[in-house]
Amino acid sequence: MPEKKHPLYQFKYCPKCGSNHFVDNNFKSKCCEDCGFIYYFNPSSATIGVIFNEKNEILVATRAHEPAKGTLDLPGGFVDMNETAEEAVIREIKEETGLDVSAAQYLFSIPNLYMYSGFEVETTDLFFLCKVDSNARFAANDDVAELKFLPLSDLNPSLFGLRSVKQGIAKIQMMNL
Ligand SMILES: [Zn+2]
Known part of the structure; x- marks a missing residue:
């Protein structure tokens, strides 16, 4: 090796x-x-938002930029300095989808690594179950090319480009959220 x-x-x-x-x-x-x-x-803190509608479909994004451009993803992003992870996931979801999160509940974390600017960025990805108004309109913005709700049970984790999100989707499928 x-x-x-x-x-x-x-x-x-x-x-x-x-x-x-x-x-x-x-x-x-x-x-x-x-x-x-x-x-x-040390790894940077990053957040990932898990958002369901009442049909138990999960909000899935298509990545607009590298790394893993064009693959599936969940909304989220890095925690800024002097910001809580809860504030970060709420801010990132607003930026990427336009949705207002009314509650963010921590689920679990998974380490991740991806190439950015020719450098391997190490992160600790923090997954949050996020509540939004299910009738609210949403639109893909910022780092996201497309957004849609997909049935959680049918989702193939391998369609997700980032390692931690692949593992997170598989984990969420086994949880009873
Ligand atoms: Zn020196």
């Missing part, structure tokens, strides 16, 4: 002083031999 590269192998220079003596410290950090700066690489 090929040895896994250090997650910061592409970062050659100390981001603080610019020294090129920026070396592996442990499996998730590098340190600068000149100024002593230590940089830890």
